[in-house]
Structures are given as structure tokens and as C-alpha cells.
Amino acid sequence: MDFSSFLTSLATSFVLFFILMCLFTWLSRRPGNHVIYYPNRILKGLDPYEGLRVSRNPFAWIREALASTEADVIRMSGVDTAVYFVFLTTVLGIFVLSGIYLLPVLLPLAATAHAVMKADNSTSQGSFNDLDKLSMGHIEEKSPRLWGYVIGTYWVSFVTYCLLWKAYKHVSDLRAAALMSPEVRNEQFAVLVRDIPPVPEGQTRKDQVDSYFKAIYPDTFYRSLVVTDNAKVNTIYEELEGYKKKLIRAETIYAANPQGPRPTTKTGLLGLIGEKVDAIEYYDKKIKELILKLEAEPKVTLKDKQQCAAVIFLNNRLTAAAASQSLHDTMVDTWTVMDAPESRQMIWSNLPKKFYERQIRQYIVYFIVLLTIFFYMIPIGIISAFTTLENLNKLLPFLKPVLDIATIRTVLGAYLPQLALIIFLSMLPKFLLFLSKLEGIPSQSHAERAASGKYFYFNVLNVFIGVTLGSSLFSRFKEIEDDPNSIIPLLAKSLPGSATFFLTFVALKFFVGYGLELARIVPLIVYHLKKKYLCKTDADLKEAWAPGNLGYATRIPGDMLIVTIVLCYSVIAPLIIPFGVAYFGLGWVLLRNQVLKVYVPSYESYGKMWPHIYTRIVASLILYQVTMLGYFSLKKFIFTPVLIPLPILSLIFVYVCNNKFYRFFQSTALDVARRELKETPNMEVVFRSFLPPSLSDEKGGGDEDEFEDALSHVSRANSRV
Amino acid sequence: MDFSSFLTSLATSFVLFFILMCLFTWLSRRPGNHVIYYPNRILKGLDPYEGLRVSRNPFAWIREALASTEADVIRMSGVDTAVYFVFLTTVLGIFVLSGIYLLPVLLPLAATAHAVMKADNSTSQGSFNDLDKLSMGHIEEKSPRLWGYVIGTYWVSFVTYCLLWKAYKHVSDLRAAALMSPEVRNEQFAVLVRDIPPVPEGQTRKDQVDSYFKAIYPDTFYRSLVVTDNAKVNTIYEELEGYKKKLIRAETIYAANPQGPRPTTKTGLLGLIGEKVDAIEYYDKKIKELILKLEAEPKVTLKDKQQCAAVIFLNNRLTAAAASQSLHDTMVDTWTVMDAPESRQMIWSNLPKKFYERQIRQYIVYFIVLLTIFFYMIPIGIISAFTTLENLNKLLPFLKPVLDIATIRTVLGAYLPQLALIIFLSMLPKFLLFLSKLEGIPSQSHAERAASGKYFYFNVLNVFIGVTLGSSLFSRFKEIEDDPNSIIPLLAKSLPGSATFFLTFVALKFFVGYGLELARIVPLIVYHLKKKYLCKTDADLKEAWAPGNLGYATRIPGDMLIVTIVLCYSVIAPLIIPFGVAYFGLGWVLLRNQVLKVYVPSYESYGKMWPHIYTRIVASLILYQVTMLGYFSLKKFIFTPVLIPLPILSLIFVYVCNNKFYRFFQSTALDVARRELKETPNMEVVFRSFLPPSLSDEKGGGDEDEFEDALSHVSRANSRV
Numbered sequence A, B: 001m002d003f004s005s006f007l008t009s010l011a012t013s014f015v016l017f018f019i020l021m022c023l024f025t026w027l028s029r030r031p032g033n034h035v036i037y038y039p040n041r042i043l044k045g046l047d048p049y050e051g052l053r054v055s056r057n058p059f060a061w062i063r064e065a066l067a068s069t070e071a072d073v074i075r076m077s078g079v080d081t082a083v084y085f086v087f088l089t090t091v092l093g094i095f096v097l098s099g100i101y102l103l104p105v106l107l108p109l110a111a112t113a114h115a116v117m118k119a120d121n122s123t124s125q126g127s128f129n130d131l132d133k134l135s136m137g138h139i140e141e142k143s144p145r146l147w148g149y150v151i152g153t154y155w156v157s158f159v160t161y162c163l164l165w166k167a168y169k170h171v172s173d174l175r176a177a178a179l180m181s182p183e184v185r186n187e188q189f190a191v192l193v194r195d196i197p198p199v200p201e202g203q204t205r206k207d208q209v210d211s212y213f214k215a216i217y218p219d220t221f222y223r224s225l226v227v228t229d230n231a232k233v234n235t236i237y238e239e240l241e242g243y244k245k246k247l248i249r250a251e252t253i254y255a256a257n258p259q260g261p262r263p264t265t266k267t268g269l270l271g272l273i274g275e276k277v278d279a280i281e282y283y284d285k286k287i288k289e290l291i292l293k294l295e296a297e298p299k300v301t302l303k304d305k306q307q308c309a310a311v312i313f314l315n316n317r318l319t320a321a322a323a324s325q326s327l328h329d330t331m332v333d334t335w336t337v338m339d340a341p342e343s344r345q346m347i348w349s350n351l352p353k354k355f356y357e358r359q360i361r362q363y364i365v366y367f368i369v370l371l372t373i374f375f376y377m378i379p380i381g382i383i384s385a386f387t388t389l390e391n392l393n394k395l396l397p398f399l400k401p402v403l404d405i406a407t408i409r410t411v412l413g414a415y416l417p418q419l420a421l422i423i424f425l426s427m428l429p430k431f432l433l434f435l436s437k438l439e440g441i442p443s444q445s446h447a448e449r450a451a452s453g454k455y456f457y458f459n460v461l462n463v464f465i466g467v468t469l470g471s472s473l474f475s476r477f478k479e480i481e482d483d484p485n486s487i488i489p490l491l492a493k494s495l496p497g498s499a500t501f502f503l504t505f506v507a508l509k510f511f512v513g514y515g516l517e518l519a520r521i522v523p524l525i526v527y528h529l530k531k532k533y534l535c536k537t538d539a540d541l542k543e544a545w546a547p548g549n550l551g552y553a554t555r556i557p558g559d560m561l562i563v564t565i566v567l568c569y570s571v572i573a574p575l576i577i578p579f580g581v582a583y584f585g586l587g588w589v590l591l592r593n594q595v596l597k598v599y600v601p602s603y604e605s606y607g608k609m610w611p612h613i614y615t616r617i618v619a620s621l622i623l624y625q626v627t628m629l630g631y632f633s634l635k636k637f638i639f640t641p642v643l644i645p646l647p648i649l650s651l652i653f654v655y656v657c658n659n660k661f662y663r664f665f666q667s668t669a670l671d672v673a674r675r676e677l678k679e680t681p682n683m684e685v686v687f688r689s690f691l692p693p694s695l696s697d698e699k700g701g702g703d704e705d706e707f708e709d710a711l712s713h714v715s716r717a718n719s720r721v
Helices: A003-029 A031-037 A039-043 A060-067 A070-077 A079-111 A119-124 A146-179 A205-216 A231-256 A279-304 A317-325 A355-386 A389-395 A397-403 A406-425 A428-438 A444-475 A477-482 A484-519 A521-533 A538-545 A552-570 A576-597 A609-634 A645-666 A683-689 A703-711 B003-029 B031-037 B039-043 B060-067 B070-077 B079-111 B119-124 B146-179 B205-216 B231-256 B279-304 B317-325 B355-386 B389-395 B397-404 B406-425 B428-438 B444-475 B477-482 B484-519 B521-533 B538-545 B552-570 B576-597 B609-634 B645-666 B683-689 B703-711
Strands: A190-194 A221-228 A264-266 A276-278 A306-314 A336-339 B190-194 B221-228 B264-266 B276-278 B306-314 B336-339
Touching: A003 A031, A003 A406, A003 A484, A003 A521, A031 A039, A031 A521, A039 A070, A039 A576, A060 A576, A070 A079, A070 A146, A070 A576, A079 A146, A079 A552, A079 A576, A079 A609, A146 A552, A146 A609, A146 A645, A190 A317, A205 A221, A205 A306, A221 A683, A231 A279, A231 A538, A264 A279, A276 A279, A279 A306, A306 A317, A306 A683, A317 A336, A317 B317, A355 A428, A355 A444, A428 A444, A428 A552, A444 A484, A444 A552, A444 A609, A484 A521, A484 A552, A484 A576, A484 A609, A521 A538, A552 A576, A552 A609, A609 A645, B003 B031, B003 B406, B003 B484, B003 B521, B031 B039, B031 B521, B039 B576, B060 B576, B070 B079, B070 B146, B070 B576, B079 B146, B079 B552, B079 B576, B079 B609, B146 B552, B146 B609, B146 B645, B190 B317, B205 B221, B205 B306, B221 B683, B231 B279, B231 B538, B264 B279, B276 B279, B279 B306, B306 B317, B306 B683, B317 B336, B355 B428, B355 B444, B397 B406, B428 B444, B428 B552, B444 B484, B444 B552, B444 B609, B484 B521, B484 B552, B484 B576, B484 B609, B521 B538, B552 B576, B552 B609, B609 B645
Parallel strands: none
Antiparallel strands: A190 A306, A190 A336, A221 A306, A264 A276, B190 B306, B190 B336, B221 B306, B264 B276
């Protein structure tokens, strides 16, 4: 890629961004679009503009975003989101502080170097352009100027250590503050038990669980909820809900036009085939049938489909916190107790999976992920070889007339490889999340963390290393196979060649990615289409504009890829620093807006994502340090070993940090859980909040007692509530 | 070593053993020696022969040992000892079951092989003797007979897996039974807190600790004992006890001979110089002075020398068990809570060491141990090169006339290298225990486990690998340095050459080692000498015959070395199996006797030693499997890769076992701790049992209140007791 395509790329990106901003300003003012641009506020019962200064200033949202505090974020979107902003702030801080040294010192050092470029160097890595003159590649071998780069390498590392330490402490405090809040949080009064041994002769599962926990927690045990196989009752429930929805829709249609014909439907598949009947009557009949079924089925489910997992309710959050950390049975693989996730993020079907089954599943999933990471390299290699204009011309000669137009040629030359990469990558996250759930993880947040971790390694290995080594990878495969250590010098050698590719990649990500994020063009179009052609009732409409959550499983690995790229290039090509700053600065402002107004978190894990993010930042840092080691030795710099302490320091740093902070992210500290509550929790409410909707729906009066009976709870008599 | 020296060595060992047995039979009958041969029974208040059949049969003790049950061992010597016997039984079982296949199959296979020995083979490994004809070395390369050895390798591994699994389960049950016993065990009501943060302004350490734990355990907190720097008060206390002892001794001497002169002493150093005074009066005066001091000092200590560690007493062992497993503060490095060891094995001076200090100390100690292991190889190499008769003749020519006598020559030839090795090794354990205590470990049993672990690696690396590779090690050092993997084939190549050395080593260990163990010649002589010349009072006498404990820190690594040797040679030279069986069989019987009658355990860790032993047995097994891989490939056996699954299987086995069982050895399961107690514990007694003797001694009436005052306990008023 030459310098002009780089500039073209930047310019077009910016133009796109500008257009998207204008669109946003225009679209977000139209009240009909408020459900797209302010859903979080609407769902929280706030007026879209309430409490905000209504102004015609198109940049008012920026001022609002900048003025919002961490407490606002926690109130509107929870601790997890606040922690995500700590991540953004920290990375931004790292880049800004790094830039303070790198830009004013290293750029002049490179620009004024009298490097004589060797012929083979310029041919193998493309034409040597103006950008490269500002990079470390422009310094001649063994030059004493390299000391400036050594200092830069150390500077970046120490800045990262300091800010990460501060951030870890801050996140830990955020978590503690949330967990010690005087609000009653249902999941703090529950623990999850898995791997319950087979039921002894003459006892029910329920008796077994109750007697076990009553013996250990005589004063605090409230009752238990044995996990049941709800597949059948859920099917009935969903069918019922479906018919209810259809009935309302049919009634709405009829009410809108009472003179028209009564709506009809067909009894067969999807209402498309079969006998034609009156819709309202048909649905009414179906609903009555299903309600009858739904009255019988839960009792069967609760009695006969009990599985080897349960949720235990304790009327004291201190005891629950201690219980989730304690070994209950002498064998670790029976009566495994852990803290309960929120009921809304519980993956019920994973709960009864046995201890060893989970471990075996985990290893199998790791193996599949390994294969995925490895074999995805092949298509990516093909794509990066394929998406050059020359290749396109050769492979698809019919495109030649189009490609010969100069503008299209430049734009395509600038974007094609990046676009291909981005599209290609969007296919993976769902697959990884699916794999993570297969591991037997009990909560959605944990599954997303696991998927995010897998995606990070995929990104670094395939996108970063894959693109950098690019075509040279396959030709040098033999070399790497003979000596796996040779990958580091190879990577170091190839890095400068891909600098402009990654500069463009980052720019594209923040201009176009964040532009689309803010403008919400796709959700807007989908919403309006649905509204016009599909939605009949209010519930339908609400479903159509449901904003979804921030999507950590793909967002964080995406950000982490940028962190890795910017860190690795920071000293080699300091020009990347402003791009990194722009990515995270723009991201911060934009996402503040989105978080306060748009996204609704679908779970709360009290910052458990942080240690995961932290470890991966340090992993990127170590990759950077090792790459620098390789690059300095390529420069034949004899003092290269002065950099050896850096990766060791990073390992010590990560070890000390995890030692100090990590355990609190696994479990709740007792000093936190002991804090006073605002009110005594109503344990019945806590208990009901964990019932799946198909079992907790109360229909008719007589149900309640039978339900209680089926659950046969033992302890209410002598519990303290 | 040729075959005749081997037989001589065996014969002399057996003669020595026989003599020691006779000595034991004769000496143990003399009532004056009962304190040496039955101290455990005497200390437990039993008559030496009580309950045992008194018979003139010299082998009665063997019958008694065989008839004793595990419950007897636990009653007389505790769970730790019973676990040690599980170890002996398991290893014995492994060897016996291995032998069932190895001896009848592999010995004939080797003996009937038509191997043509190559000239260089026989010269490089000494003369090829009769023993070697029964070993795997006698099978020719690529022979299909090697399949018999492959099956043997698998057989030994699977036998080990089965028995180890059973043993782990059994030990876990033993531990559970002991911990759930209805007896009140003081340490079950206490937890240890370390890393207490600095005292806030205007509070005492005591207040800080009490308020922290009262908030978390409002119902169960009894009181706390802040660890104090007792150095000064201990000095006074010891001085006082010393003078008391001297006074009693002087009075005894005077009472024995009232007509003689009153005993005198000198006031200076060690009673040897200075003014001559009447001993009884002088000691009396000193004691009165010190008692006064001892009344003042504890108050100062308790108030001003409080340190950042404490023992917390909870009046419920279930809460204590849960507390020791829970995170208390959000930072792992403050308010670290763990289960309290017994007070008698607490290493008080290690308690106030800070979190990071402990970690840094640990790494420094590991580094020193690494250096020790590495540099001890040099003297051992020199010794094994030096202690051949030829070398002795050359180096110490004046010994030549003695060495020329045939008998001496044979005996020395048989014993010299082994004796040198054994003496050399006896110097190390104390040093390793000292190092382990420097790590900041809070209990004696833990320190002994740590020392034992270090000693095991030392043994395997230096004795086993060191002796096997012997002189060839240094000549091949360059080779190993170039390619560290070459150590395995090198080891495999050298193993057969050292087979007879190790056969003799094992024989020497069990005949002479266990002979001395049973006969207790050294303690007997020391006791009688002390009794005759030093002991004046009953306390002196009791001290002189104090039997000590089993000494796990040296005993287990010694046994583990034999396990490693026998496992590694089991298939290569199956003749070692009977020696291994003899070692552990004889050991079992002999130590049963010693445990029931002699040794008094100085602490109880409820079998925490087991996971440690277990891991090291599996480590030996893996070493064996890897060595076999090397040895088979030396035999150019093309099916060698069929052995590759074995080390992988071992790793999976150790992973699964530790996953399932290990956590219960770190902390007490709640299901165990919840069991009913025989009686409500008297918390005052529990508390007092943790006071160091210098602080708990009650002298005079008025002390108690002031003492209470100094401890300023807060909670008694509202504790449940």
C-alpha cells in the first residue's frame, strides 16, 4: 500500500464518519426514532431528554457524555459497564502517556536518521514510503540512536504497569462497593450446588438436599430449589405464550377493522396449510387446552424430573458468601458449592452436568478452538493474498473495466483487504460463544468471558501474527517448524511492512465502526421495516426496538486487538499512537452515550470481566516486549539484552497482581458481605425470582398450594424470616 | 562390583542384622532398659507388657506387630502415623503385585535369551556377571521377547494406579474420621490470621482484631490472641526454668548426702568461674528475682509487643472450618485467614511475617535448594570415584598392607561406596528443615513436609541419577548441555551398570538400617551414659530417654528413594523386587513395633503428609516410565512408542486424583466439621492451650485479673459459652 492510498483511506473513512454523524444528529431528533436512540432511558421510565439540557447543538450529546460520572454509568448500566469504561480509560491513559515520550522523541530521531536503505529491503516490503521514514525501520543498524528506542520500550512498559495497577485497585473497589450495597440482591442469598450424589434409597432428591444443608446451616437455611428438566413444560409454556401473542394480534386486527372479515388462520404448519378456521376462536381453544396441560405438567416435572443440581437459599448473605467458598464434602467432585449467578443469566441446562463431564467437555472445546484457530489461518492467508488489485485483475478479469477507473481503484486498494478481514471475522464470535456454553459453564456472563478469551487468542494469532507474516508465513513454514523460536525474529522482520495496513485498519475501525455504532443505521432500518410490516401489538413493537446489551464477547476482543496492535507498533512506528488514542478516545465518548441512552445490560457480574481483560492486556504487553527484543536484535544492536528484564518483570507483575486481587473476583470477601442491609430480605421473593417463568406463572387460585406441595419445602417453619 | 562381593555384602548385612536382633531380644527384656524400648507405652501410662502376652518367645514382638490394627496405631500414635503405614502397605502391595508378573515371566525370558555380548558393552559396564544374565540387558536388540517387558512396564504402572487410588481414598476417610470425631480438639476452634493491616489511629491491635472479627462472626466469636514478640519474656522464663532445675538438682545431691558439704556453685560463666557461693541459697535468690521480673514482663509484652498476626477463637468448629476457607478482605494480602495448627507445633516466630515477605523468602529458599542440589553432585561424584579399592590403594598407599588382606578387601569392596553415601546424606536433612522454616511456614508439620519434599528431589537427582550416571556424567556433561533431552537415553544406558550397586544399597538399608532402628543401640548407650554421669533428678532422667518422633522429614524421602530405585529397576532387573518387598515388609513390621512402643509423635496434622507422598510416588512412576522409554529405544525396539501413553496416563491420573481429593487435605470439609461434639467445648481451656508457656504460667493469685486485663478480651459477655 503506498502513501496516497493510505491518505485516501483516511479521508474516505473520515467522510463516512462525518456523514454518519450528520445522520445521527438528524435521525435522533425525530421522536419516532427515540426508541432506537434512547431505549435505555425509556425502559428505565425516563423521558429521552429528561434531566438533559435540550439544545439544538448537534454536539450536545458529546458534552453530556463527557459530563457523566462513573456513578451515572453504574446507575444506568451497572458495574460491568463501569468496569468496561475503566478499561477504556486505562488504555487511553497508557497511549497518551506513552505518546508523551514516543512522539516528540522517536519521530525526530527517525526522520533525521541517515539510513541507507538496502535494495532487497525496499523490494521485499513494498515501496519505501514517507510513513516508513518516521519509523524505527529508518534507523540504521547498530546506531546509538537505538538507545532512544530502548528507553521508549521501557517507558511504555512502566506506564502500562502503573496504570494497570491503579485500574485493578479501582475495579476492585467498584466491585466491593456494589457487593456491599444495602440493597437486597437476590443472588447474594443463594448458592449453587452441583454434582449432588445419587439419591439414597427411600428419599427424594429434595429431601436429600434439604437434610444435607439443614445440617450444615441450621440457622440460615431457608429452602432449596432442585433443578428440574424443564424441557417439556417449557415447550408447553412457549406454545401457550405464542398462541396468546397470536390471539392478541388477531384481536387487534379485528378491533382495528370490526367491519372487515374476522381474521382466519390455517391449522397446519406455520398457519400456511391445512383447514381454514376462525383465528380468534381457534387460538382461544388452543390456549384453554394448553393452560390445562400447564397445570398438570409442572407437578410432574417438579416431582419426577429433579436433577443433580440445586439452588440453596440462605437468609444471610454473609453465610451464603462463606458457603460458596467452602469445601462441603470430602470429595471435591460431589456437593460442589459455588456462588449463584443472577437467575436471568443462569444457563439452567448446564447445571446438572457432572464434574468430570465438565472437565472433559472443556478440554474437547479447547481442542476444537485450537483447530479453529489453526485452520482459520488458511482462509485468512488466502484472503490476504487474494485481495490485492493485481490478484483481482488476474482472477476476475471481467472486473477489469471497473477496476481501471482511478477512483474506484484507489478506494478499493485502500479498503479491500481490511473489509475482507472485518467481514470474515464477524462470523466467528457466535461460534465461540456456542462452544463456550458447551463447556458446561453455569452463567451467561461466564460463558461470554470464556468466548471473549478464545476470540482474543484467535485475534492475536490469526489477525495480528497472521496478517503480519502474511504470505511469508507459508513459505517459511518449514523454517518455523524446524525451530519454533524463529517465529519471533520472523515476526520482528515482517512487522514494519504491515505498519500502514494496521494504521488503516485502526482508522477504519474507529471511523466507520464507531460511526455505525452511533448512528445505529441497521437497527433503525430493521425497526422501521418490522414496524411497518410485522408488528401488530405493543409487545411486538417493544421486541422490535429492544436495544440488546453491549456485547462484551465481541467488543472486548475487538478492542484488545487494537491494544495489541498499537502496543506492538508503539515504538517501531510511533505514528500509530494518535490512532490508538483516537480509537479509545472516540470510543469512550461514543460508548458513554450509547451506554447511558441505548444499551440495556442483560446481566450483572460485578466486574468479573476485569481480571480477564487485565491478563490479556499484560499478554499483549509481553508480546510487544518479546517482539521488541527480536526487532532490536535484527538491528544488530549489541545492547539488546538490556530488554530481557522486561518480559520477566511483566510476568512478576501479573503474578503479584493476580495474587493480590484475583480471589476477590472469584468470590465475595466476608468483610464485604457482612455489611448491613437496608431491610430484611423477603426470602419468598428471593426464592420466586429464581423460578423459571414456566414454573412460576401463577394461573388460577388453587395452584399455589399444590405448587408448594410439590416443592415440599421443609424449612420455612423454623427459618428466621 | 562382581558377583562374589555382592554375595559377601548380602551375607555380612544379614549377619549384622541377626546380631542386632539378638541384642534387641536380650536388651529389651532387662527392666532397666524399658524406658528405651517401651517409652510410648510408659508415657501413655501403660505397663510395658500390659495387654501383651508375656512370653519368652524372642519373636513375640513380631506377632504383636502383625496383630495390631490401624485403630491401635491411631490410638497410640495418631493419624499421621497411620497414614505412614498406608504408604508402607501401598508400596509393599505395588511391589508384591508387580512381582507376581515380573519374576516368573521376565527372569526366565532373560535367562534363556541367546544374547551375544558385544566386547565394548562388557568392558564399559564392568565384567558381565551372573546377576546381569537375569536382567533385561541380556535380551538382544529387536528381540520379540521385549514384548514381555512392555507388558511388564504396563503391569507395574496399572498396579500402581489402582493401589494409589485405593490408598488416597482410604487416607481421606481416615482424615475425615479423625476430624469429625466427637472429641474436642482445640485447634478446630481456632483460626490463624496473618497480614493484619497497620493499626488505625487511636486503636490497639487487639481492638482492631476484635472489632473486625466480631463484625463478621457476631454469634461465634469468642476472643482473640494477638501474637506478641515473646523473645524477652521467653528468655526470662527459660532462665527461671533453668535455675529451678539447678535448684532441684542441688537439693537432690544434698538430700542424698546430708552429712556431706553443702553443694556450691560459681556465679560466673556456666558455673565454672567467679565467686564460689552456696548453690541452694544462690539459686533460691535468683529464682525470686526472676519471678518478679516474670510478673512484670508479660504485661509489657502483651501490651506493647503485639504483632500483625493473631489466633481467633470461635466457639463452633463448623464456623471455624468455613472461616479458614473464606476470603475475608478484598485484598488477598491482608487479613489472610487459615486454619490454625495445633499450638504445640506452631512456629510462632513465623506468624508475623508478611505476605510478600513469605513469597520472596520462599523463592530465595528454592534458589538456595537448587544450588545445594546442584553443588552436592560434585562431592558425590568425587566420592563415588574415590571409594573404589583401586583408588584407595593409589591415593592412600599406606593402607595397602591392610587392603591386601582378602576378607577386609571383600568387605570394604562391598560396603565402602554405600557407607560413604549414607554418611554423606545424613548431613543434609537438618539443613533443609532449617531452610524450610525460613520460608515463613506457620507449623512444624508443614515445615517437615516442605523439607521432606526438597530432600526427595535431592535424593532422586543426586543419589539415583548421580550415582547411575556416576563418572560418566562429567565426561558427558558437554553432550547433555548441548541437548538436555539426551539425559534420558544416557540414564537408560547407564542404569544396568548400577543395578548391583543399588541391590546392595537396598539390602544394606533394610538389614543394617532397620536392625539399628529396632535395637536402638545408640539411644540406649546415650541414655545409660547420661544416667550414670549427668542425670540427677527425675526430670533429667525423663529427658534422657525421651524417644522423639518418627522423623518424617528424613524417613519418607529415604523410603521414597527406595521406591524410585525399585520402580526404575523393576522391569530392567526384576531381581530388585524381592529386595524392595523385603525393605517395606521388614519396615512395616519393625516400625509397627516402634510406633506402638517407642516413638511419641510431636504433632498431629491429620494426614496432610499424604498428598505429598502421593505426588512423589507418581513422580517416581513417571521417571520410571520415561526411563523405560529410553531403555526400549536403546534396544532398537521398533514398537517403543506403545509406551508413550504411559507418562500421559500418569499425568492424567495425578490430575484427576488431586482434583478429587486434594482440597480436603488443605481444609476441613463442612460436612465433616458439622458433626456433633461429645460436649460443649470449654473455650477458656481452648484459649489457654494456645498461650505460650512463658505467658500462661500462673504464679500467685493476683496475676489472673491483670492478665485478663492486658488481653482486654471484649467478647466473653455476649459469647455463647
